[in-house]
């Protein structure tokens with residue numbers, strides 16, 4: 001298994017380039033906007049080598065029987081599902097951001113079981129192909145981007161009815177030995193920090209939409225792929241000389257618009273091609289795994305926000321006030337409610353016909369629906385406790401100014417034990433999470449990542465066995 005440093009060297013060796021703020025940029029490892037996101041991924045590697053966490057991060061692979069990093073593991077039990085959530089919570093509090101490596105893990109588990117069932121029905125060769133591919137991923141200890149979300153154009157129209165057929169990624173051409181895909185995937189988490197991409201359809205396809213039902217793997221440095229870096233609120237603070245205003249001084253997330261301009265995919269990397277009846281199953285399984293994931297990662301980031309809020313309360317001299325303590329208890333209650341859902345959907349997961357374990361679909365969707373709300377409430381409470389300075393604090397550059405600096409130190413002093421710069425650090429971290437670069441991962445991603453709230457409501461409605469409940473009530477009341 002790679003260490004964080006091995007990972008950083010391996011990703012650098014791919015020589016990826018991206019359009020970042022108007023410039024085509026190479027040497028991404030040295031770029032101020034990219035570097036923090038790579039550090040966050042590196043932590044997922046170091047966890048496997050740290051004496052305190054190795055047991056959680058290391059697991060025996062069912063494919064190659066070697067010890068692999070859990071971030072590449074096909075879950076073999078409900079314990080594996082629970083441990084995944086625990087590992088994500090650990091990474092969340094350590095980084096206070098999205099550490100990007102879970103999307104590929106969730107895609108792999110969904111593709112593993114879907115290809116098995118697809119082969120059983122259609123006689124396709126996908127499952128063994130995927131086993132071979134994923135064995136290699138595990139042995140090389142790679143980061144894999146999970147690419148599902150298409151641009152989707154006019155939401156009221158089907159893929160085949162769009163003005164431009166590429167608004168949903170599709171097979172454009174069939175050649176001997178493979179296919180050519182064309183289109184784009186938006187919002188790709190950690191794309192430029194990944195070695196490989198798993199492309200999946202964005203929704204259930206219908207007859208006539210076979211070309212859009214494509215699932216395949218391509219290396220991130222394939223010919224024809226173009227990357228356009230996503231902006232985050234206050235992102236250029238990462239480029240400033242004074243690191244204090246970044247809020248999160250070490251780590252950060254990354255989302256990238258990814259264009260596939262006639263990219264060739266060889267046959268051995270194709271895991272679905274036109275089997276529309278399995279496209280919806282794949283989407284549903286992937287989404288549910290990722291909705292489980294939020295029951296770990298967002299809780300870890302929530303832990304960081306709660307810690308920062310308690311710290312600023314005590315620095316402000318109000319840590320003992322009963323309404324402040326109550327607000328922090330409320331934050332903990334909301335955060336642990338999300339965690340309870342993450343653990344519950346894992347502990348009640350079930351084995352798939354392919355042998356790996358699937359989360360409880362109903363509870364995973366309940367988990368994510370809570371995630372679309374509770375982090376926003378945590379952010380509101382943190383803003384309340386932190387005070388207005390959260391939005392009005394002078395810049396770090398002014399601290400070293402001969403005139404402004406002493407005034408800032410004099411007038412931003414609070415509790416006598418607290419250092420002014422430490423107080424600024426804590427406020428900046430809270431700002432980062434509720435309104436800055438970190439809010440992309442903590443708030444906007446909580447709403448839309450793994451699907452918007454309506455997607456969870458639809459799944460909850462479908463999974464809840466309402467008819468069964470009605471039957472029970474009829475039985476109780478002796479109604480025919």
Ligand SMILES: Cc1cc2nc3c(=O)[nH]c(=O)nc-3n(C[C@H](O)[C@H](O)[C@H](O)COP(=O)(O)OP(=O)(O)OC[C@H]3O[C@@H](n4cnc5c(N)ncnc54)[C@H](O)[C@@H]3O)c2cc1C
Nearest residue numbers: 146147148149155187188189444445448449450451452454
């Ligand atoms: C930070 C972040 C990271 C992400 N990471 C990844 C990633 O790594 N990989 C990946 O594949 N995706 C990723 N996503 C994408 C995410 O899954 C999508 O944002 C999500 O599915 C919503 O799609 P959308 O953004 O196109 O919004 P839309 O689909 O446009 O949704 C906007 C609103 O319109 C509603 N709506 C949409 N279509 C219809 C319709 N037909 N009828 C009625 N209402 C409709 C929705 O319910 C919602 O309320 C990420 C997103 C974010 C924000």
Ligand code: SF4
Nearest residue numbers: 098099100102293297
């Ligand atoms: S949002 Fe959470 S689950 Fe998804 S990749 Fe980031 S850290 Fe992992």
